[in-house]
Amino acid sequence: MTDDERLDHLIAAGTETLGLHVQPEWLPAIRLHLGISLRHAATVLGAPLPDEADPAPVFVA
Amino acid sequence: MSRPGAAALAAEVARGAQSAVAVIEATLARIERLDPKLCAFTDVTAERARAQAALVDAARARGQALGPLAGVPFAVKNLIDVAGLPTRAGSRINRDHPPATADATLVRRLESAGAILVGALNMGEYAYDFTGENAHDGASRNPHDLARMSGGSSGGSGAAVGGGLVPLALGSDTNGSIRVPASFCGIFGLKPTYGRLSRAGSFPFVSSLDHLGPFARSVRDLALAYDAMQGPDPADPVCVDRAPDPAIPALEQGEAGLRVAVAGGYFQEGAAPEALDALHRVAAALQATRTVTLPDAASARAAAYVITTTEGAALHLERLRKRPQDFDPDVRDRLIAGALVPAVAVTQAQKFRRWFRAALRGLFQEVDAILAPATPCTAPLIGQKTFVLNGQEQPLRPNIGVYTQPISFIGLPVVTVPVFPATGLPIGVQIIAPAWREDIALRLAHALEQQGVVQARPSPLEELA
Numbered sequence: 001m002t003d004d005e006r007l008d009h010l011i012a013a014g015t016e017t018l019g020l021h022v023q024p025e026w027l028p029a030i031r032l033h034l035g036i037s038l039r040h041a042a043t044v045l046g047a048p049l050p051d052e053a054d055p056a057p058v059f060v061a
Numbered sequence: 062m063s064r065p066g067a068a069a070l071a072a073e074v075a076r077g078a079q080s081a082v083a084v085i086e087a088t089l090a091r092i093e094r095l096d097p098k099l100c101a102f103t104d105v106t107a108e109r110a111r112a113q114a115a116l117v118d119a120a121r122a123r124g125q126a127l128g129p130l131a132g133v134p135f136a137v138k139n140l141i142d143v144a145g146l147p148t149r150a151g152s153r154i155n156r157d158h159p160p161a162t163a164d165a166t167l168v169r170r171l172e173s174a175g176a177i178l179v180g181a182l183n184m185g186e187y188a189y190d191f192t193g194e195n196a197h198d199g200a201s202r203n204p205h206d207l208a209r210m211s212g213g214s215s216g217g218s219g220a221a222v223g224g225g226l227v228p229l230a231l232g233s234d235t236n237g238s239i240r241v242p243a244s245f246c247g248i249f250g251l252k253p254t255y256g257r258l259s260r261a262g263s264f265p266f267v268s269s270l271d272h273l274g275p276f277a278r279s280v281r282d283l284a285l286a287y288d289a290m291q292g293p294d295p296a297d298p299v300c301v302d303r304a305p306d307p308a309i310p311a312l313e314q315g316e317a318g319l320r321v322a323v324a325g326g327y328f329q330e331g332a333a334p335e336a337l338d339a340l341h342r343v344a345a346a347l348q349a350t351r352t353v354t355l356p357d358a359a360s361a362r363a364a365a366y367v368i369t370t371t372e373g374a375a376l377h378l379e380r381l382r383k384r385p386q387d388f389d390p391d392v393r394d395r396l397i398a399g400a401l402v403p404a405v406a407v408t409q410a411q412k413f414r415r416w417f418r419a420a421l422r423g424l425f426q427e428v429d430a431i432l433a434p435a436t437p438c439t440a441p442l443i444g445q446k447t448f449v450l451n452g453q454e455q456p457l458r459p460n461i462g463v464y465t466q467p468i469s470f471i472g473l474p475v476v477t478v479p480v481f482p483a484t485g486l487p488i489g490v491q492i493i494a495p496a497w498r499e500d501i502a503l504r505l506a507h508a509l510e511q512q513g514v515v516q517a518r519p520s521p522l523e524e525l526a
Contacts, residue, residue, distance in 0.1 A: 014401040019382050026394055033398035036459055037370050041406035043363035047413050055411035056418070057269065 007031045007038075064523065067133040067228040067282040071175065074117065074132030081117035081132035081177065085110045088134040088179055092226050095522055098207055100199045101220035103139050104146050104181040110134070113177045128175030129285055135229040138215050139181040140188060141165045141273070142262035150264040151184040151214065153197045153387045154380055165262025166297070167231060167273055167290050174289035179227060182217030186389040188233055188266040189373055189396065190214040191241050191461035192443075196389035200443045203245055204520035205486055209440035212242035212461070215276070219246035222276045225523040229286050230276045235266050236369055237435075237465025239274050243477040244435035244489025248517045249283045249506065250276045254496050255472025257303075258287075261296035267372040268299065269411075270365065270469055278517035280507040283476070284308040287499065308500045316508040319501060321349035324433040324493075327358035328464055331451035335488055336434040339480035343490045344432055346514040347505060353424060353431060361417045361467035364410035366459075368470075370399030371407050391458060418471040425495040430505055434464050435477045435489030468493055476502040478515040487518070 001009075011030055015022050022030065065073070073079050089107050096102050117132050137143065140150040142161035149156040168178060183201040185192060193216020194200040201216035203209040204224035211220040215232025219242025222230045232239045234252040243250030251274045258273050265271055275286040291305035323344045329337060344350075355361070374381075374396045381400070385393055424431075437450055441457060448457045468475055473496055477489040494502040509515040 010401055011397075015397065018378065018400055020378075020397055020400065021382075021385065022397065026390070026397070029390070029394035030397050032456065033370075033395045033459070034401055036456070037366065037398050037402050040363035040366040041402055043360055044367055044406050044410045044413060047357065047360045047364075047409070047416075049409070049412050049416060053412040054415055055408060056414035057411060 003035070004031060007034050010034065064225045064228065066279045067130060067277060067285055068279070070133050070228065071129060071131045074121070075127050077121065081114035082111065084132045085114040085134060085177055085179065088227060092179065095224055095226060098202065098522060099204060099220045099224045099226070100201050101182055101217040101224065101226060102136065102180045103149065103183050103198050103217065106143065106178055106180050110177050110179045113172065117175055117177070128173065130171060130289060131175030133176045133229060134179045134227045135171055135176045135231070136178065136180045136182050136221055136227050137168060137231040138184050138218050138233055140184060140233060140264040141168060141231055143168065143178065143181055146181055148264050151186040151188065151195055154384055155264065161262070163262065166259040166294050170290045171286065176229065182221055182230060184217055185214035186392045187377065188214040188235060188238055189392045190458065191237060192216070192458060193219065193242060194443065202443065203440045204522055205247055206440065208442055209486070210245060210443055212245035212440065214238040215242050218276050219243060219248065222246070222278060223248045223517070224520050228278060228282060231273060232276060233263065233266070234272045234274060234469060235270045236365055236469055237462035239276065240435045240465045240475060240477040240489065240491060241461055243276060243479065245440035247479040247481060247487030248276055248278055249280055249479065250274065250477040251283050251287055251499065251503070252469060252475045253287065253499055254474045256299050256301040257497070257499070258290050259294035259297040259300040261294050265376065267369050269368055269372055272469065280503055280510050281312065284312055284503050306497070306500065308503045311500045311504050312507045314504055316347050316505055319429040319505065320427070321347045321430045321432065321505065322351040322353040322428040323349050324355055324431050325352040326354045328355070328433040331437055331463070332434050333438040335439055335482060335485065336437055338482065339488045339490050340432060340434050342480055342514060343478065343509060346509055346512050349432055351428070353428060355424065355467065356420045357417070358467045360413060361470050362463060364413045365466040365470035367402060367406050367410045370395065371402050374399035414470060421471060421473070429494070430501055431493040433491045433493060435491045436461055437463055439486035439488050464491065472496060474499040474502055476506040478506045478509055479517050480515055481518055
C-alpha cells in the first residue's frame, strides 16, 4: 500500500465514523494536511518521556 | 507623515489640545479613505465611537481625571465580542449568530482607561491561519505593499495599525497570530504569558494555547494597553488570579543588567537572509553574544501543531458535519485532517508540553531573554501557496509559524519588534522572556526603539494620504 492509499483509507474510515461528508475534490488537500499532521504526530510520539510524565493540563477538583 | 501614537493622543486630549470627538472624526475619515485599500475593518462602530468620545470630552469639561488612554481609538479582531455585533471569528457561519450582548473583558478594560472602540477587524477564518487571507471578507493587505500578505490570523489588526488607521488594536495568538502580522506589517506586538490577559468574550480556537494581546506602533503604547488590560477575571478559567504587574514603570530601565541570548539551531535553520540580518542587528544592539539551544524545539513545534489541529477539529466538528460548504476550504480541509489524528499523539503532546516548560525554565536560570526570528521570511504575496523553507518547497500556510509555535506552546511572553532593512519589507524579531516577565521583553524592546534599531515606520499609504 502506498502512503497516499494508506491516508485515503484513514480518511474514508475516519470521516465516515465521525459523520463527515467529504467531497471528492476536497480529498487532495485533506490528504496533504493529514500527512503533515501525522508527521508531526510521529515526531511527538518519538520524543522519549518517562511513564510518570504528567500531561500539561492538570484538573483541580 | 507619522500619526500620533496612543500616548501622544491621550496627552493631547488630557490637556485639551484636541478633543476626543475630533480624534474620532479624523480616525473615521481615515478609515473611510484608506480601508478600501487595506481591507482591515469588517465593522466600523462609528456611532458608538462618537458617543464614547463625547463622554470623554464631557468628563474633561467637568474636571474629571482621564484614563491613560483617553480618546485613543482602537479596534479588535472580530473574534472578540463587541456588543451589538455578531462575533464572526472570520467565518461565514458565525455571522448568523445573534449579536453579542456584551463587550469582551478586554474591550471593557480599554474603555475604562479612556480608549474608544472604532470597530472590528478582519481575520483568517476561525484563526486557523497565518496569511491574513479570508475567503468571505477578502484578504487584509500589507500596508507596506498591498500585493502582499498582512500575516494572520490577526491580519486586520496588523493592517489597521501598520497602515495608521488606529494606533492600537487587539488580536489573538494561538501559534503566532499576533507575532506573524506584527512581523509582516512592521509593528510591535505583545503576546503575553498564557493566562495573563482574560479571553472572556472571545471566540476560541484552541483553548490550551489561546492568548489575546495588543498591537501598537511604539513600545510605550503597547505597554500602556497591556497595563490597562491586566487583572484576574473569573469569566476566563485560564486567566490567573494574579494582581496586575504594570510594565510602564520599568520601561526606561534599559538593557543594562539583563542577560540576553540568541536562539540557535532550529530557530536559525531555514530562515531567509533578511530574517537572520534582522536577528543579528537586534542581537548586536543588545550585546547578545551568547547563543543558546532550546532543547528539542522541533518536537515542541510538532506538539503544538498536534494539539492545535485536534483541539480545533473538536471545536468545529459539528459545524464540519452540518455546514462544511460554508467554511473557507483552506481551513475546512485542515480541520477535517485534524479530526483524524490519533488521540495517543495528543496525550503525548500534552506530556511533552510539561517537559519542554521545565527545560525552558532551566534555560531561563542562565539568561533573562532570548531572541529569535518571528517569521522565516518577509510578507509573501497574497495567494501564494508555497515557499522555500530549509531548501525545500513547502506549503506556506502551515509553516509561517515555524519559529513562533514552540514559544506559545509553553505560553512564554514575547514582544515582536519590527526591523526595517535599507530597502524592502519589514520583518520582526521575537524577544522572549520567562513566564510572567512581560516587563523584561517590553524593557528590551523599548531600549531597541530608543536606539533606533527597531521602529514602526509610516506606510506609503499614509505618506500619500
